Amino acid sequence: MLILRTLAAGPLHGYAVARRIKQCSAQVLEVEEGSLYPALNRMLIKGWLKADWGTSETNRKARFYHLTDEGRKQLATEAGKFNRLVDAIQLVMKTV
Amino acid sequence: MAYKELWRRLLYLARRARFHSELSEEMQAHIECRADELEQGGMPRAAAMARARREFGSAARAAEDTRDAWRIRWIEDLASDLRYAGRALRRNPGFALTAIACLALGIGVNTTIFSITTSFLFSVPSCRDASSLVAIFLGGNSARPMTDYKFIRNTHVFQGMAGMNPEREVNWRNGDQSTRLYAGLVTDGYFSVLGVPFQLGRGIAPGEKDTAVLSHRMWRGRFGSDPSILGRTIVLDGRAHTVVGVLPGDNKTIVGLGFSPDIYVPAVREDDDVQLYARLPDGTSSAAARAQLQSVLQELDRIDPKDGWKRSANVRITGVTGMDLLAQQGMDPVLAFFGMLIIVVGLVLLIACTNVASLLLARAASRSQELAIRLSLGAGRMRIVRHLLAESLLLAALGAIAGLLIDVACGRLVSSLQLPLPVPIQLVVRLDWRLLLYTVVVAILSALIAGLMPALKAVRKDVNAGLKSGHRMTERRWGLRSLLVAGQLAASIVLLTTGFLFIHNLLRALSMNPGFDTQHAVWAYMRLVPEKYKDQGRQMALVTEALDRLRALPGVEAAAITRRVPLNDNCVIGADVSTDLSSTKMPLTYQCINVGPDYFRAIGIPLLRGRDFSARDRKGSERVAIVNETFARTVFGKRNPIGHTITDFISTRRVVGLVKDSKYFTLGERQQLAMYEPYFAQEEPVNLNFIVRGYGAPAAYVKPVTDALGRLDSSAAIETKPIIQSMGLALLPSQAGAAVLGAMGMLGLVLAAIGLYGVLLYSVARRTREIGLRIALGATPAEVLRVVCRQTFALVGAGTAVGLVLALLATRPLAMFLVPGLSTYDPGAFAAVIGVLGGVALLATLGPALRALRVDPMTALRYE
Numbered sequence: 001m002l003i004l005r006t007l008a009a010g011p012l013h014g015y016a017v018a019r020r021i022k023q024c025s026a027q028v029l030e031v032e033e034g035s036l037y038p039a040l041n042r043m044l045i046k047g048w049l050k051a052d053w054g055t056s057e058t059n060r061k062a063r064f065y066h067l068t069d070e071g072r073k074q075l076a077t078e079a080g081k082f083n084r085l086v087d088a089i090q091l092v093m094k095t096v
Numbered sequence: 097m098a099y100k101e102l103w104r105r106l107l108y109l110a111r112r113a114r115f116h117s118e119l120s121e122e123m124q125a126h127i128e129c130r131a132d133e134l135e136q137g138g139m140p141r142a143a144a145m146a147r148a149r150r151e152f153g154s155a156a157r158a159a160e161d162t163r164d165a166w167r168i169r170w171i172e173d174l175a176s177d178l179r180y181a182g183r184a185l186r187r188n189p190g191f192a193l194t195a196i197a198c199l200a201l202g203i204g205v206n207t208t209i210f211s212i213t214t215s216f217l218f219s220v221p222s223c224r225d226a227s228s229l230v231a232i233f234l235g236g237n238s239a240r241p242m243t244d245y246k247f248i249r250n251t252h253v254f255q256g257m258a259g260m261n262p263e264r265e266v267n268w269r270n271g272d273q274s275t276r277l278y279a280g281l282v283t284d285g286y287f288s289v290l291g292v293p294f295q296l297g298r299g300i301a302p303g304e305k306d307t308a309v310l311s312h313r314m315w316r317g318r319f320g321s322d323p324s325i326l327g328r329t330i331v332l333d334g335r336a337h338t339v340v341g342v343l344p345g346d347n348k349t350i351v352g353l354g355f356s357p358d359i360y361v362p363a364v365r366e367d368d369d370v371q372l373y374a375r376l377p378d379g380t381s382s383a384a385a386r387a388q389l390q391s392v393l394q395e396l397d398r399i400d401p402k403d404g405w406k407r408s409a410n411v412r413i414t415g416v417t418g419m420d421l422l423a424q425q426g427m428d429p430v431l432a433f434f435g436m437l438i439i440v441v442g443l444v445l446l447i448a449c450t451n452v453a454s455l456l457l458a459r460a461a462s463r464s465q466e467l468a469i470r471l472s473l474g475a476g477r478m479r480i481v482r483h484l485l486a487e488s489l490l491l492a493a494l495g496a497i498a499g500l501l502i503d504v505a506c507g508r509l510v511s512s513l514q515l516p517l518p519v520p521i522q523l524v525v526r527l528d529w530r531l532l533l534y535t536v537v538v539a540i541l542s543a544l545i546a547g548l549m550p551a552l553k554a555v556r557k558d559v560n561a562g563l564k565s566g567h568r569m570t571e572r573r574w575g576l577r578s579l580l581v582a583g584q585l586a587a588s589i590v591l592l593t594t595g596f597l598f599i600h601n602l603l604r605a606l607s608m609n610p611g612f613d614t615q616h617a618v619w620a621y622m623r624l625v626p627e628k629y630k631d632q633g634r635q636m637a638l639v640t641e642a643l644d645r646l647r648a649l650p651g652v653e654a655a656a657i658t659r660r661v662p663l664n665d666n667c668v669i670g671a672d673v674s675t676d677l678s679s680t681k682m683p684l685t686y687q688c689i690n691v692g693p694d695y696f697r698a699i700g701i702p703l704l705r706g707r708d709f710s711a712r713d714r715k716g717s718e719r720v721a722i723v724n725e726t727f728a729r730t731v732f733g734k735r736n737p738i739g740h741t742i743t744d745f746i747s748t749r750r751v752v753g754l755v756k757d758s759k760y761f762t763l764g765e766r767q768q769l770a771m772y773e774p775y776f777a778q779e780e781p782v783n784l785n786f787i788v789r790g791y792g793a794p795a796a797y798v799k800p801v802t803d804a805l806g807r808l809d810s811s812a813a814i815e816t817k818p819i820i821q822s823m824g825l826a827l828l829p830s831q832a833g834a835a836v837l838g839a840m841g842m843l844g845l846v847l848a849a850i851g852l853y854g855v856l857l858y859s860v861a862r863r864t865r866e867i868g869l870r871i872a873l874g875a876t877p878a879e880v881l882r883v884v885c886r887q888t889f890a891l892v893g894a895g896t897a898v899g900l901v902l903a904l905l906a907t908r909p910l911a912m913f914l915v916p917g918l919s920t921y922d923p924g925a926f927a928a929v930i931g932v933l934g935g936v937a938l939l940a941t942l943g944p945a946l947r948a949l950r951v952d953p954m955t956a957l958r959y960e
Contacts, residue, residue, distance in 0.1 A: 015130060
C-alpha cells in the first residue's frame with residue numbers, strides 16, 4: 001500500500017520509492033531495500049504497476065514505475081480498508 | 097483479470113533471460129544511487145558503495161524472490177519433467193521406439209477407422225447451411241416425377257426446392273467408343289438452392305437443357321485436370337452438352353454414404369423421377385412445413401389423382417445430415433458393422449496401451465532404486481508420479497503424431513480406392529478437427545491408462561526395500577505385469593477369433609455355390625441411348641440381331657438376354673398370390689426376373705421340368721412363367737407345377753418350367769422364391785444384359801463379344817467382363833470383414849506377442865541371479881528352460897482360457913454378417929487361434945529362454 005501511495009504522486013524509480021517512503025514516514029518506516037523489488041514485481045504481475053526505462057535525475061539509467069488504473073483502484077480500496085482499521089483501533093483505544 | 101495475469105507471466109517466461117539481466121541492472125542502479133547520495137554527504141566513493149551494498153542486503157536473494165514471484169510453478173515443473181523424460185527416452189531408444197510403435201499402431205488404426213466411419217456415416221453434404229435442408233418423401237416414395245416437383249415448388253411452401261436422381265446413367269461418346277457414366281439427374285435449381293461450392297465454373301442454371309457439371313474424379317481421370325474444360329462440348333446420350341462447372345475434390349453429395357456420380361446433367365423430361373430436397377424457410381420448423389406440404393399435396397391429389405395411391409398419405413420430412421441419414425431403413429447392418437469395427441480397434445488400442453503400461457512398469461521397477469533415493473531425499477510422491485506421468489504423456493504425444501502419419505497414409509489409400517460396386521461410391525477421407533480432437537483424447541487417455549498404474553506402483557514401494565542394492569526376488573509371482581499380459585492375450589484371442597471367423601466366412605463365400613455357373617459365362621452390358629429407341633419394336637429387332645451375331649461367334653455355346661444379372665441387381669415383388677388349385681391368397685415375396693430364351697443354358701441353371709421360354713413368348717401371347725424349386729414348393733407343395741396357373745393382383749400366368757434354386761442378390765441370402773418371365777413380356781428397357789457362354793475360358797470372349805455388339809450401334813456403351821468378376825457386390829461384405837478384422841487380429845497378436853516377450857525377458861533379467869545359482873548348484877539346461885517356460889504356460893494358459901470364454905460371447909452378435917451354415921461357434925477358428933497364439937508364445941519365449949541358458953553362474957553370483 002505504501003508503495004502504491006508513493007507512486008500515486010507520479011512515476012518513480014526503485015531507489016526513489018525507498019527514499020520517499022523513508023522521508024515521508026519521518027525515518028520511522030524503513031522498507032527493507034532488498035524486499036522492495038520482489039514487492040514491485042508482484043505488483044507488476046497483478047497489473048497494478050507498469051515499468052518503463054528512463055534516466056534518473058543523476059543521469060543513471062533506471063526503471064520508472066507508475067500506477068495503472070487498476071493500481072489506483074487497488075490503492076483506493078486498500079486505503080479505505082486501512083482507514084476503517086485505524087478508526088476501529090482508535091475507537092477501541094478511546095473506549096477502554 | 098486472471099487471464100491477463102497468466103499472460104504477463106507467460107510473457108515473462110518467454111523473455112526470462114532479458115528480464116533477469118534487467119533486474120540486476122536495476123538493483124545495481126539502486127545501489128549506485130544510494131552511493132551517489134552518500135558520496136555527496138562527503139564519504140569516499142569506495143566506502144559509499146560498500147555501505148550502499150550493505151544497506152541493500154543480499155541482491156541474490158532479492159533476485160531469487162523476484163523470480164519466484166513471477167514463476168508459474170506447474171508449467172516450469174512440467175517443462176523440466178518433459179525435458180528429463182525426453183533425456184530418459186533418448187538414453188533408452190529400444191524401449192522408447194517399442195512403446196511409440198505400439199501406441200502409433202493403436203492410435204493409427206483407431207483414427208483410420210474413425211475417419212472412415214465419419215466420412216461414411218456422418219458426412220455433412222457440401223452445401224450452404226445443411227441444417228436447414230430437408231429430404232421429402234411423398235406417399236412413402238423416395239422419388240417423384242418432375243411434375244410433382246414443379247407443383248410443390250410453385251406453391252412456395254419452402255424457400256427453395258431441388259430434385260436429384262443419383263442413379264442414372266448416360267453414354268459418353270469418347271472418341272470412337274462410348275463409355276457409360278454414372279450420372280446425377282438434377283433439377284435446374286439444384287446447385288443454387290443447395291449452395292454447392294465449385295472448383296471451376298458454376299452449376300446448371302434454370303432453363304438450361306444441354307449443360308453438364310463434372311465431378312472432380314471425372315475431371316481429373318478423364319480430362320487430365322484440364323483447366324480450360326469450361327465451355328468444352330461433350331456428347332452425352334447422343335446430344336451435345338456444354339461443361340459449365342467442375343466440383344471440388346472434397347465434394348460430398350446430399351445423398352451421403354460417399355455416393356458420388358461422375359457427372360450431373362439437367363432433368364428435362366416430365367416423367368424423370370427425382371428425390372425431392374428443400375430448404376426450410378427461416379424460423380419454420382419441419383413439423384410446420386410438413387403440415388403445409390400436406391395440404392398442398394391433398395390439393396395435388398385432387399387435381400391429379402393416381403388411382404388409389406395418395407401422395408399426401410405418408411409424408412415424411414427428414415434432415416439430410418447425421419442421425420437423420422442413419423435412421424433411414426436398411427442402415428442397421430451397416431451401422432452394426434461400423435460399431436463392431438470401432439470396438440475392435442478399441443481393443444487393439446487397449447492392447448497397445450497395456451503393452452506400454454507393462455513396458456513402463458518394467459522401467460519403473462528397474463528404476464526403483466533411483467526413485468527410492470529421490471523419495472528418501474524428500475521428493476514429494478505426487479511430484480514423482482507427475483514426473484512418471486510426464487514420461488508417458490511424452491510417449492503418447494509422440495505415438496499420436498506417428499499414429500496420425502499412419503492415418504494420413506491410410507486415408508490417402510482409402511480415398512484412392514475404387515470399391516467393386518455397381519454404384520459410384522467415393523469416400524472422401526480428410527484430416528479434420530474432429531479427428532484431431534479424437535486423436536488428442538485417445539492419446540491423453542492412453543497416456544493416463546498406460547502411465548498411472550506404473551507411476552502409482554512405483555511410489556507405493558517401501559523406501560527401505562528399494563534402497564537396498566539388490567534387485568532381489570521380492571515380486572509376487574502374479575504381479576501386475578503378468579495380469580496385464582494375460583489380459584492382453586485374452587483380448588487378442590477375441591480379436592483373432594473374430595478375424596478367423598471372417599476369413600473362414602470369406603473362404604466359405606468364395607467356394608459357395610451360387611446355383612449358376614460362374615466359370616464359363618461373360619456378361620455384356622449394353623446401354624442404349626434412349627432417344628434412338630423410342631419406336632416400338634426397334635429394340636426387339638436390335639436384341640434379336642445381337643443374339644444372332646453372338647451365337648454366330650466361334651466357340652459360343654449359348655447367348656441370352658436378361659433384365660437382371662444375379663448377385664448384381666435386386667427386384668423383389670411382394671404380392672398376394674393364388675393358383676388354379678386354391679383360391680386362398682398367399683402373401684409372397686419373390687424375385688422377379690425377365691429373361692430371354694436360352695438364358696438358363698447360358699448361365700448354367702439346370703431346367704428341371706417343362707420347357708424354356710421361346711421366341712413366341714412375347715407381348716400378346718399367353719402369359720407364361722418359369723419358377724424355381726422353392727417357389728414351386730411354397731405355392732404348389734409336392735405337386736408338379738407345370739401347367740398350373742398363378743394369379744397375382746393383376747394377371748394370371750401359366751407355369752411352363754421349373755428350374756433349380758440359385759442365389760439372386762447376395763451369396764449369404766436365405767433361399768428366395770423366384771419367378772422368371774419372358775424378356776419381352778413388358779416394356780423395353782434401354783439397359784441390355786447379354787449372357788454369353790463359351791466352351792473355353794471366358795476371358796477370351798470379352799473382346800469378340802464387345803466388338804460384335806459395338807458394330808450394331810456405335811452410340812451404345814458396352815462393358816463386357818467374365819461373370820465371376822461381377823460378383824464384387826456379393827462378396828464385398830465378407831471381403832471387407834475378412835480383410836479388416838483379419839488385419840486387426842494379426843495386429844493385436846503382434847502387439848500381445850511383444851508384451852509377452854517383454855514380460856518374459858524382464859523376468860529372466862530379474863532372475864539372473866536365481867538362475868545362476870540354480871546352474872551353479874547343478875541345474876541342467878532343461879531344468880532352466882522349464883523355469884522360463886512354466887511362466888509362459890501359466891500366462892498363455894490363463895489368457896487363453898479367459899479369452900476363449902470372452903470370444904465365445906463376443907462373437908455371438910456377428911452371426912448377422914456370416915453366410916448361412918457358418919455358426920459363430922466355429923471350432924476350426926478357435927483351434928486355429930489357439931494354435932497361432934501358442935506358436936507366437938513359443939517364439940516370444942525363445943529369446944528370453946536363450947538368454948536364461950546363457951547365464952554365466954560366475955557373473956551372476958559375483959554380487960552375492
